[in-house]
Amino acid sequence: MLLPAFEFDDKILAQGAEISRKLDQLRLEKFPPNAKKTLRYFSMAEVAHYLGVSPNNLKRLHLEKKGPEPKIAAGGRRIYSAEQMIELRQYLDKNGRSDAKKYVPHRKPGEKLQVIAVVNFKGGSGKTTTAAHLGQHLALTGHRTLAIDLDPQASLSALHGFQPEIDRNPSLFDAIRYDDERKPIRNVIAATNFPYLDIIPANLELQEYEYATPLAMQGSAEGKRFFARLGNALADVDELYDIVIVDCPPQLGYLTLTALAAATSVLITVHPQMLDLMSMSQFLLMLGNITKTIKHVGAHVQMDWLRYLITRYEPTDIPQAQMLGFMQSMLAEEILKSPMLKSTAISDAGLTKQTLYEVERANFNRDTYDRAIECMDAVNFEIQGLIHQAWGRL
Amino acid sequence: MLLPAFEFDDKILAQGAEISRKLDQLRLEKFPPNAKKTLRYFSMAEVAHYLGVSPNNLKRLHLEKKGPEPKIAAGGRRIYSAEQMIELRQYLDKNGRSDAKKYVPHRKPGEKLQVIAVVNFKGGSGKTTTAAHLGQHLALTGHRTLAIDLDPQASLSALHGFQPEIDRNPSLFDAIRYDDERKPIRNVIAATNFPYLDIIPANLELQEYEYATPLAMQGSAEGKRFFARLGNALADVDELYDIVIVDCPPQLGYLTLTALAAATSVLITVHPQMLDLMSMSQFLLMLGNITKTIKHVGAHVQMDWLRYLITRYEPTDIPQAQMLGFMQSMLAEEILKSPMLKSTAISDAGLTKQTLYEVERANFNRDTYDRAIECMDAVNFEIQGLIHQAWGRL
Numbered sequence: 062m063l064l065p066a067f068e069f070d071d072k073i074l075a076q077g078a079e080i081s082r083k084l085d086q087l088r089l090e091k092f093p094p095n096a097k098k099t100l101r102y103f104s105m106a107e108v109a110h111y112l113g114v115s116p117n118n119l120k121r122l123h124l125e126k127k128g129p130e131p132k133i134a135a136g137g138r139r140i141y142s143a144e145q146m147i148e149l150r151q152y153l154d155k156n157g158r159s160d161a162k163k164y165v166p167h168r169k170p171g172e173k174l175q176v177i178a179v180v181n182f183k184g185g186s187g188k189t190t191t192a193a194h195l196g197q198h199l200a201l202t203g204h205r206t207l208a209i210d211l212d213p214q215a216s217l218s219a220l221h222g223f224q225p226e227i228d229r230n231p232s233l234f235d236a237i238r239y240d241d242e243r244k245p246i247r248n249v250i251a252a253t254n255f256p257y258l259d260i261i262p263a264n265l266e267l268q269e270y271e272y273a274t275p276l277a278m279q280g281s282a283e284g285k286r287f288f289a290r291l292g293n294a295l296a297d298v299d300e301l302y303d304i305v306i307v308d309c310p311p312q313l314g315y316l317t318l319t320a321l322a323a324a325t326s327v328l329i330t331v332h333p334q335m336l337d338l339m340s341m342s343q344f345l346l347m348l349g350n351i352t353k354t355i356k357h358v359g360a361h362v363q364m365d366w367l368r369y370l371i372t373r374y375e376p377t378d379i380p381q382a383q384m385l386g387f388m389q390s391m392l393a394e395e396i397l398k399s400p401m402l403k404s405t406a407i408s409d410a411g412l413t414k415q416t417l418y419e420v421e422r423a424n425f426n427r428d429t430y431d432r433a434i435e436c437m438d439a440v441n442f443e444i445q446g447l448i449h450q451a452w453g454r455l
Numbered sequence: 456m457l458l459p460a461f462e463f464d465d466k467i468l469a470q471g472a473e474i475s476r477k478l479d480q481l482r483l484e485k486f487p488p489n490a491k492k493t494l495r496y497f498s499m500a501e502v503a504h505y506l507g508v509s510p511n512n513l514k515r516l517h518l519e520k521k522g523p524e525p526k527i528a529a530g531g532r533r534i535y536s537a538e539q540m541i542e543l544r545q546y547l548d549k550n551g552r553s554d555a556k557k558y559v560p561h562r563k564p565g566e567k568l569q570v571i572a573v574v575n576f577k578g579g580s581g582k583t584t585t586a587a588h589l590g591q592h593l594a595l596t597g598h599r600t601l602a603i604d605l606d607p608q609a610s611l612s613a614l615h616g617f618q619p620e621i622d623r624n625p626s627l628f629d630a631i632r633y634d635d636e637r638k639p640i641r642n643v644i645a646a647t648n649f650p651y652l653d654i655i656p657a658n659l660e661l662q663e664y665e666y667a668t669p670l671a672m673q674g675s676a677e678g679k680r681f682f683a684r685l686g687n688a689l690a691d692v693d694e695l696y697d698i699v700i701v702d703c704p705p706q707l708g709y710l711t712l713t714a715l716a717a718a719t720s721v722l723i724t725v726h727p728q729m730l731d732l733m734s735m736s737q738f739l740l741m742l743g744n745i746t747k748t749i750k751h752v753g754a755h756v757q758m759d760w761l762r763y764l765i766t767r768y769e770p771t772d773i774p775q776a777q778m779l780g781f782m783q784s785m786l787a788e789e790i791l792k793s794p795m796l797k798s799t800a801i802s803d804a805g806l807t808k809q810t811l812y813e814v815e816r817a818n819f820n821r822d823t824y825d826r827a828i829e830c831m832d833a834v835n836f837e838i839q840g841l842i843h844q845a846w847g848r849l
Contacts, residue, residue, distance in 0.1 A: 064845050069721065069756040070746040077739030079785050084733060182608055184705050185579010189730065213707070214576055214734040226737055265741045268707060275666050276673075311578050312706050313607070313662060327463065335805045336583065339478060340608040343620055345471030347659045352464040362463040380802040391473050408774040411729045451458050 098222040098254040102140035111201045128152040168303045172452040176305040178324035182344035184311045186330045187372030189216040192308040197418045198441035200258035204303045210263035212310040218262035221253045225264035232264045237290040239277045246294040274315040288322035288360045322360040327367045333384035365451035371400035399439035406433035492616040492648040496534035505595045522546040562697045566846040570699040572718035576738035578705040580724045581766030583610040586702040591812045592835035594652035598697045604657035606704040612656035619658035626658045631684040633671045640688040668709040682716035682754045716754040721761045727778035759845035765794035793833035800827035
């Protein structure tokens with residue numbers, strides 16, 4: 062019996078719609094009543110950690126009734142909202158002994174907006190997980206952060222509660238398109254559930270930039286300087302942020318080039334496997350040559366730093382360990398000291414479209430969670446160090 | 456101290472070149488003297504398995520001095536080359552009791568060329584690993600197979616011994632480009648180390664198709680029918696193959712659409728995690744709509760079958776198991792019964808850019824290898840069944 066042939070478009074539209082509907086249903090169940098994410102409270106130990114003070118200091122402040130009043134949770138534990146963490150920073154800066162405003166780490170005059178492009182060519186390298194956790198970490202440590210989801214797959218947006226095909230949210234495309242429908246970048250920025258963290262979510266329309274740009278390049282001087290569009294747009298909100306994180310699409314198109322021309326530094330995520338490394342080597346060569354071309358027509362591609370982040374690393378997996386050794390023999394200086402380990406806690410959190418910083422430790426196996434967050438913190442504090450170094454602070 | 460700024464293009468060109476050079480060095484070490492891959496011999500048990508006869512039958516043939524003469528390996532084991540497996544098929548078809556030519560499964564009149572597009576949107580879903588093992592399995596089971604690497608990242612090509620930035624191999628772009636430099640498709644087909652398996656390797660130039668197509672669409676009727684270019688090219692080699700496997704790029708561009716318009720069936724690889732599923736749902740919706748558009752202007756997108764293959768599955772990973780359950784509740788009928796399990800044997804083989812079918816079992820932990828190959832066989836025989844069903848054979 063021959064298989065009954067079917068129309069491909071009808072079938073996948075039905076399946077796509079069904080999956081989308083069920084995902085939306087999950088979102089409603091998880092975040093009632095309006096499917097919007099909120100943020101949990103943070104323990105005193107967590108707050109001390111992100112503020113960079115000792116837990117005892119914090120306890121003393123509280124006992125002296127200084128700073129914001131925490132909530133009392135089950136078991137008498139004191140817990141703070143993320144907004145209260147910001148109040149605490151301001152309190153400490155105002156009343157601390159030190160002259161340096163080290164608790165509110167905002168940019169000072171002369172320190173330029175840091176734009177970090179998170180790139181890779183090969184998908185599945187942990188790019189979005191990295192960008193999401195980095196953005197949230199920077200917000201928790203007091204930096205005014207803008208995350209830009211430049212990947213039409215919109216996974217970073219998903220992690221922040223957007224479901225583009227249902228929410229019909231705008232994307233960066235609306236702020237960099239070539240026609241009359243272009244909007245100011247402020248109009249496409251949305252708040253997240255983290256104070257100090259805003260996002261420009263993505264949607265599939267972003268892909269249009271790849272088709273519109275070659276056509277615009279034929280016609281206009283503006284099109285030929287496509288690479289300047291993100292930088293120009295960001296100039297409008299320069300004073301609002303300290304750091305911009307751009308989650309680039311895993312392809313070498315105009316979106317990626319535009320992000321790189323706006324970037325001050327680059328983070329390349331790489332999973333230590335042979336095919337990933339081969340693909341990355343080709344990516345670097347091709348990207349280097351294209352970058353050279355747009356540099357000749359005026360793009361600025363000087364970077365403060367470039368680092369490789371090893372992701373989803375399993376130290377007990379011998380082939381991975383061998384690949385890491387191989388990479389270190391070539392790129393030692395530029396591989397971040399802390400690799401990001403593979404962790405069930407991250408996938409577990411992902412089930413409800415959350416990050417490690419959002420989930421409640423109590424809902425996890427304590428060891429699994431602590432190991433994951435320790436590893437994540439090590440990565441993110443290392444990157445934060447690079448950012449501060451680029452500002453000349455260290 | 457401020458970080459010393461550097462030119463991004465210079466830095467990554469140097470790093471890309473260094474990685475590429477070391478990878479080439481590895482290739483020379485692994486496949487001396489000319490860096491070309493060869494294929495190992497197969498044990499009697501393996502040959503019986505792929506031929507679909509009992510090992511005893513095969514032993515008897517050999518004792519009666521019928522069919523090709525195997526080589527004697529260490530320990531007196533009889534081993535056959537892949538070419539000898541083909542000879543055996545022909546011998547059995549000619550001398551077997553059955554009237555049906557079941558050992559040489561080539562297409563018969565009325566059975567159309569099967570073109571299988573392996574797609575996904577999210578990278579890291581195991582697409583290339585799947586395409587590579589499927590192509591080799593089909594060749595080992597006697598099908599004349601053409602693998603087309605349509606992903607500029609060229610990982611499928613890498614697995615077959617190509618290193619595009621050094622080998623300067625042609626790609627499908629040479630056979631579907633719009634200008635005078637277009638070549639016949641025969642000129643871009645290369646042999647692999649597997650008899651019955653040819654390949655059209657990829658390189659980064661393939662990406663040009665994404666830029667050239669919107670321009671061609673402005674100008675010419677030929678450009679407007681871009682989606683017909685692969686199908687037209689394949690018509691020239693239709694009589695040479697039974698099955699074509701197309702490893703599509705993980706993006707929704709003209710290459711993917713061109714592949715789908717040529718396809719008779721679709722295999723969607725998906726790693727069972729939340730972000731992957733969200734991205735896939737969007738991909739399906741967008742792909743469905745675009746497919747509808749090109750259908751209106753004449754593309755043929757009737758498929759014989761569509762299946763989802765669960766990849767890198769770890770049954771002990773609870774979040775993954777939950778995601779699989781969620782997917783089964785929506786797509787049950789169309790998820791392949793056998794998932795592909797995550798396996799160290801596959802990464803281990805990947806270290807030398809090889810597949811499970813290429814490596815020597817003796818170099819592996821026997822259990823790890825056997826489990827991986829059993830799982831891989833289950834997947835590939837299931838797909839082979841669908842292909843034969845599409846030919847109306849089952």
